[in-house]
Amino acid sequence: MFHDTVLAVVLAAGSVGLFLYSDSAWLEPGGLPIDGMRGADPFGAVLVALVCAPVAVRRRWPLAGLCAGLVPETLLTALGYGAGAAAVAGLVLLYSVASYRGLAMALGALLLSFLAYALGGAVTPITGRNWSEHLVVLIVLLAVWGAGRSLRLRRAYLEELKDRAARLERASAADTRAARAEERSRIARELHDVVAHHVSVMTVQAAAARRVLASDPDLAREALSAIEHTGRMAMTEMRNIVGVLRTDARAELGPQPGMQDLPALVEQMREAGLATRLSVEGDARPIPAGVDLAAYRLIQEGLTNSLRHAGPGAKAVVTVRHDPRELDVRVEDDGRGAASLSGQPGHGLVGIRERVALYGGILSIGPRPGGGFEVRARFPLKDSP
Structure with missing residues (x-):
């Protein structure tokens, strides 16, 4: 990398300059030359430059750079030269291995640094060094290595935090998409239930009005009034459903239909021309709102199919049986049954299956043994007393 190359050049230039021109650096505190110290010469300057050169590749090949730098550094010590500022390059390379490589490689680099220092110290002609100097060198090596490991661990921790945040963001986005899909499915079911039922009723009533328009105008007028009333009811329910999709206006809130509205639904089907009877068995008890709406929609869809x-x-x-642990609803007719149905099931029956499955119910749809058609569902009432 460019920055590492610049750092290597600066270190090499500074170290060679100090090696050649700072003779006072190799003097004892009293001003006398250190015993066994070799004077500066071009060969020593080349070794100093070679110690600093591997810094240029400290991030790409840190361990190889450290090994390449330890060889001339050990030679400097073994031949009696003073490494001076070139020792900083060795510390930089050790720090790089600890910072950019795994623990095993970093420990190997630390061991190599210890061995190189021990080897150079064992064969150097320089005398007069005591154990405190060696201890300081060992402490510095450990401190530099520890700083590199600390930086690597911190970098890994930050990367883990970023990765975790990205995973949470993706999970949140997936949950949002699932919630939107579920809401769209719910709204589609509600729209179908409302539109299919009311339009079916209006179609049957319109056909009846057309047939008696000339012979019985009063009956035709009643049918047209029923069509108008049914259309207004459909528009009101659709407005309530579509209102939740608006962002610039509040929805017209109203209670959802439930089992208490079955008498009105049965009466509506009678007016549409389908002779309908409601039978309620058992003692009515509070029903969870979701089950209440699902059961009502099932009966509505069943009667709509019978009408059509x-x-x-x-x-x-329509039979509704209240049991302590179960709500059993059934719609059966004595008409043409399955013979009149062809092709794939309509969206209404698919929506009914989804509603019943959502609340753990059991749904059965099919022809009756004695003729006709039956739609039946049993909903478990787990929260019932």
Whole structure:
């Protein structure tokens, strides 16, 4: 890297300059030359430069650079030269190995530094050094190595924090997408239930009005009034559902339909031409809101299918049985049954399956043994007393 090359050049220039021109650095405190110290010469200057050169590759090949730098540094000591500022290059390389490589390689680099220092000290002609000087060198090597390891651990910790934050962000985005998909599915089910039911009722009533328009205007007028009333109800429910999608206006909030609205639903189906009877068994008890809405939508979808497919003169029976631990709802008719259905199941039945499965219920849809069609679901009431 460019910065490492610049650092290597600066270290080499400074170390060679001090080696050649600072003779006072090799004097004892009393001003006498150190015993065994070899004077500066071009060969020693080359060795000093070679000690600093590997700094240029300290990040790319830190261990190789350290080994390459320890060889001339050990020669300097073994031949009696003073390493001077060139020793800083060795510390930089040791720090780089500890900072950029794993623990095993970093420990190997520290051991190599100890061995090189011990080897140079064992064969050097320089005398007069005591154990305190060696201890200081060992402490400096350990401190530099520890600083490099500390930086590596801190860098790894920060990377882990960044990675964890990225994973949490991705998980949050996935949860948001799942929540949006679930909400879209819920709204689609609600829209289908509202539109399919009311439009089916309006279609049947419009067909009846057309047939009696000339022969019985009063009956046709009643059918048209029922169509108008059903259309207004459909628009009101759709406005409530679509209102939650608006960001610039508050939705018109209102209670969701439930089992308490079954008499009105049955009466509506009678007015549409489907003879419908409601049978309630057992003692009514509080039902969870989700189950209440799901059961109502199931009955609504079942009656809508009976109105559309059972044929003229068909009768439908809605049975609601309240058990202590279960809510059993059933819609059955005596019409044409499965013979009138073809192709894949409609979106309404798919939505009903999803609703029942959401609350752990059991759904059965199919023709009755004696003719007709049946839609039945049993919802567990786990929270019931």
